[in-house]
Amino acid sequence: xxxxxxxxRPGGRSGRVLTAIYTSVGELxxxxxxxxxxxxxxxxxxxxxxxxxxxxxxxxxxxxxVAVAALTRDGESVPDTGxxxxxxxxxxxxxxxxxxxxxxxxxxxxxxxxxxxxVSGCPVTEKRGEQASEVVLRARGRGEPAPTVEQVLDHVIAxxxxxxxxxxxxxxxxARRLVRDVLAMVR
Amino acid sequence: xxxxxxxxRPGGRSGRVLTAIYTSVGELxxxxxxxxxxxxxxxxxxxxxxxxxxxxxxxxxxxxxVAVAALTRDGESVPDTGxxxxxxxxxxxxxxxxxxxxxxxxxxxxxxxxxxxxVSGCPVTEKRGEQASEVVLRARGRGEPAPTVEQVLDHVIAxxxxxxxxxxxxxxxxARRLVRDVLAMVR
DNA sequence: TGCTTAAAGCAAAGATCATTGCGTTTTGTT
DNA sequence: AACAAAACGCAATGATCTTTGCTTTAAGCA
Numbered sequence: 001x002x003x004x005x006x007x008x009r010p011g012g013r014s015g016r017v018l019t020a021i022y023t024s025v026g027e028l029x030x031x032x033x034x035x036x037x038x039x040x041x042x043x044x045x046x047x048x049x050x051x052x053x054x055x056x057x058x059x060x061x062x063x064x065x066v067a068v069a070a071l072t073r074d075g076e077s078v079p080d081t082g083x084x085x086x087x088x089x090x091x092x093x094x095x096x097x098x099x100x101x102x103x104x105x106x107x108x109x110x111x112x113x114x115x116x117x118x119v120s121g122c123p124v125t126e127k128r129g130e131q132a133s134e135v136v137l138r139a140r141g142r143g144e145p146a147p148t149v150e151q152v153l154d155h156v157i158a159x160x161x162x163x164x165x166x167x168x169x170x171x172x173x174x175a176r177r178l179v180r181d182v183l184a185m186v187r
Numbered sequence: 188x189x190x191x192x193x194x195x196r197p198g199g200r201s202g203r204v205l206t207a208i209y210t211s212v213g214e215l216x217x218x219x220x221x222x223x224x225x226x227x228x229x230x231x232x233x234x235x236x237x238x239x240x241x242x243x244x245x246x247x248x249x250x251x252x253v254a255v256a257a258l259t260r261d262g263e264s265v266p267d268t269g270x271x272x273x274x275x276x277x278x279x280x281x282x283x284x285x286x287x288x289x290x291x292x293x294x295x296x297x298x299x300x301x302x303x304x305x306v307s308g309c310p311v312t313e314k315r316g317e318q319a320s321e322v323v324l325r326a327r328g329r330g331e332p333a334p335t336v337e338q339v340l341d342h343v344i345a346x347x348x349x350x351x352x353x354x355x356x357x358x359x360x361x362a363r364r365l366v367r368d369v370l371a372m373v374r
Numbered sequence: 375t376g377c378t379t380a381a382a383g384c385a386a387a388g389a390t391c392a393t394t395g396c397g398t399t400t401t402g403t404t
Numbered sequence: 405a406a407c408a409a410a411a412c413g414c415a416a417t418g419a420t421c422t423t424t425g426c427t428t429t430a431a432g433c434a
Contacts, residue, residue: 007380007381008380008381008431008432009379009380009381009430009431009432010431011431011432012430012431012432013381013382013429013430013431014380014381014382014430014431017381017382035420037420037421038421038422039420039421039422040420047382047383048382048383048384049421049422050382050383050384050422050423050424051381051382051383053421053422053423054381054382055381102304105304108299109299109300109302111353112295112296112299112300112352112353113296113299113300115296115352115353115354116354117289117292117354119354120354120355120356121353121354121355122353122354125353125355151368154342154346154349154365154368155341155342155346155368157349158345158346158349158350159341159342159345159346159349161349161352162341162344162345162346162348162349163345165299165302165348165352166298166299166302166308166309166312167302167303167304167306167307167308167309168307168308168312169307177341178341181338181341181342181372184371184372184373185368185371185372186371194410194411195401195402195409195410195411196400196401196402196409196410196411197401198401198402199400199401199402200399200400200401200411200412201400201401201410201411201412204411204412222390224390224391225391225392226390226391226392227390234412234413235412235413235414236391236392237392237393237394237412237413237414238411238412238413240391240392240393241411241412242411
């Protein structure tokens with residue numbers, strides 16, 4: 001039921017198999033497949049289903065892992081324009097555009113489903129926290145009044161993800177509104 | 188795949204069957220059952236599985252229906268203390284305590300999973316919007332400066348649900364903090 | 375270059391889910 | 405009371421899914 005242990009043999013065949021599985025998941029999610037199961041993922045990856053059953057507790061756990069990997073493999077750096085308002089706005093817009101994509105929505109659902117009561121927090125939220133911290137600290141370094149990291153997470157990130165989770169519209173305008181609101185708190 | 192049509196025969200046997208199904212779902216969710224499927228629900232309800240397959244698109248759709256019913260059957264009225272700060276705080280605390288319960292968390296996950304791209308919004312959010320509207324309108328009637336309904340939804344409700352969805356801690360203190368933040372916007 | 379063993383493959387068996395056609399019950403209406 | 409349609413039950417069937425024991429491969433290391 002819980003996640004399996006970390007791989008103690010990351011290279012060679014094991015590595016190739018893992019890559020194939022990740023790729024398979026990515027393709028399936030991208031295509032909007034409605035039935036994503038271990039056997040289906042395994043077939044496309046050219047791998048034996050047993051491997052999946054033995055390594056992950058369930059499909060959502062695997063989906064979450066892939067989602068985190070996709071988000072964590074940096075490519076997106078936080079905006080640094082010299083203005084808190086501008087940094088936050090651009091950052092929020094980037095996130096809004098990103099998570100509004102159908103694949104991301106799918107991953108989001110998987111992450112919510114995969115959460116267990118005993119486990120607190122998730123890598124994605126932590127990642128967003130780090131990014132928020134970066135922006136906030138820079139602003140404070142410039143002497144600008146800035147919200148706390150928690151406030152940014154609660155009032156910009158949370159509403160964005162909430163909208164996606166409940167299929168409510170998410171666009172740049174909405175992202176900008178959230179940033180306006182959170183900045184209004186510190187004035 | 189989509190939800191079936193509304194029942195055109197609400198009484199008698201059909202009504203009893205529906206009640207039995209709802210009860211069954213409630214019990215299973217309450218017990219924290221990990222495998223909730225149509226056959227399982229049906230057996231406990233003393234009903235034929237076919238009935239479920241024919242009426243609901245999938246398990247999550249049924250779970251969402253039960254969740255909405257549980258929330259909508261009023262019992263909880265919105266606080267009316269004469270002070271916006273007080274009303275919002277108490278209301279947020281009520282919600283926080285409610286959704287922090289394991290059963291509610293389970294329902295929340297189901298609602299997120301049940302959402303489809305083509306469908307926008309959900310009954311629960313609408314319900315919260317009505318409640319927020321009530322509090323906000325009363326405050327304005329008294330001449331108090333008040334946030335918009337959207338602001339309450341984005342900055343109080345969304346963070347609460349977000350925390351629950353990602354297994355982050357949710358308590359009274361957190362609820363109060365959110366209310367403080369949203370009120371700070373309008374000053 | 376071997377050795378050890380983690381990790382993957384294979385195959386079989388069982389469990390559960392999901393679908394479908396058809397007959398039966400029963401609701402709501404005339 | 406009688407009818408038509410809706411809703412449910414039943415049973416058979418096929419499709420997946422899931423688990424398990426055992427074998428084979430090959431990664432990491434001495």
